Amino acid sequence: MARLMMCIFVLMFSGALQAQILVIVNAKNPVTHLEHKQVVDLFMGRVSVFPDKQPAQTFDLKTGTPLRIGFYKTLTGKSEAQVDAYWATLVFAGRMSPPKQLVDEKTLIKEVAADPAAIAYVSKQPLPANVKVVMELVPDE
């Protein structure tokens, strides 16, 4: 049943692939809005705290996910491979780790809803009350 649901989801969103992407945090998080640069710095590992110095935990989707490709392309202008290479470099140097990858958007939403430090991205959709949008990304294409 759940599998079927997901399939429907995928089909539903595949048509609106170019649709907006939402960056979401826990509703309890005092941050209400993030600049584009702040989002880049968080997701690319430069900073690990929100502007109010509260620790931040980034969540990502599995490699190869269309949303992930779209997200990074829109956010940094880089391809997914480039982003992965970037991370590989940093990981190889040590002490750094890329955002934690989750299987799908649903899990992401769930994770953000549960963790006040979490930050993640999802495609534009109705969201539960315990998460809030801090930035909207509009893909170029």
Add this chain to the structure above:
Amino acid sequence: MNIKSLHIKVSLSVAAAALFVVIMSSQFFYQRSYESSFSDSERSVQQLLETVQATAAIAAYVGNRELAQQVVTGLTQNDIVVYAKIVANKETIGQDGKTSADTKQTLISLKLKAPFDEKEIVGELAVAPNIPLIALRARDSAMATAMGLAAQAAVVALFVLILVYWMMTRPLSHLSGRLHRITPGDGSRLDVHSLHRGDEIGLLAGDINALLHTVEKMLEEERQLRHRVELLETRFRGIFEDSSAGIFLVRDQGTLVTANPAFFRLTGLQETHPAEHVNDNIIARVFLDQEQAGSLIKLALISGRPHSADLRIRTEDSEGVRWVHCIFSSAGNAQQGATVEGVMYDVTQRKYSEDRIRELAEKDSLTGLSNRQAAETALAELIQQAPIGGCEFAIMLIDLDRFKFINDTYGHDAGDKVLYTVAKRLRKLVRDSDVVARLGGDEFLLLLNHAGNIDMVERIARKILDAQQTPIDVQPGVLEKVGMSIGIALYPDHGDNPLSLRKHADQAMYAVKRQGKNNYAIYQADGVSAAGQATPE
């Protein structure tokens, strides 16, 4: 090896030129090569930086010290980088290598841009290049270039040298060596390699050969000419040497230049030491009549025509005087004065036969006195020579008193003996310069030179008469005395011509005969001429 040889000169010149080119070009190329090599190294550093730029930018972006350290360590692995560092947010997040005061100045830095935002500068990557190493490499590279060039120039110079030697100096020195060994006239010629046909060396050899040919031809002609001259000279020398006539060359001062053997044979001079005659007056030594010879020489020189005469020459043997016929002619003017050529040949025999003929013509064969002819000639000459009012002389006409008797009594031989003895006595009593002649029969004539004084003449006459007192042995055991009548005439008092003198002397003599004979008389213009004093009988 000869330092002046063409090959050495060319070699030194080429070597000097090559050295010059090598020095100049290697200096230039060393500089060029050094600079380009240096900038290459700098570009390499730049490229190195660009290679690690992305990673360094990531490190600076996230402030990752590990990554930064990796980058700088990687950079300093290159030996052209001595030091590298990455600065992010004014903080050095990674550095490696040694720093020193001067490396700071030569830092090459690169601004690091954020990986996701081109506009944001997130840090700086700086490296210090290894200047000494770069310089060393540049020097090595430049040196290699210069050395290569030098070697190239040396090789080219060597080739030029070898070619110049092969094509020019070797054939030239070969040519000069051959020419040096050739003696003109030996017929040898220069040979040239076919390689040089038509070029300057070939032309040179050809011209030299032509020159050799000309010289040889001239030498041959000269040799033939000399041969002909020698032949001619031998012939003439033969004539000169073998001539029976004495041929000699004298200077006008009388010194001998040269003479043939016949000359020495004739003159009796020593041929073996001609040098001793050099300063002698050969004319004075050879000729008795040296003044005559001298004047002949002068005449020959002045007139330019030959002059000849019979001259007497001095001889050491006792055979008597030798006569030569001598012809002098001018032989042109040499540097040491005019020379005269003389030719002499012996005419002694001819001279003697001439003398004999003259003697026969002029002498009385019986007495050896002059004959009538000679006496008349002598008288005429005497008158002709005597200057007017100058010397005087006397003539004596003598007739024997008893000659006819002796001749008839004892025969012609006795008569002849009387005549001969009287003649001898007369000749003895007067001076040699006086002429004593037999005019014929028993008649004698005396010409007394310089006897102008009457006293002197009378004294002579008396002496003559006295001499006849000695008897003559007309036959063995028969002694006879002869008297004589002497008639004297004086020149010029008693006649200025031979005829009147003879006539007057004759008259005086006949006066003596009339008065008793055996006396003398001097002609008197008044008719009687018996100035004489009768000799005591």
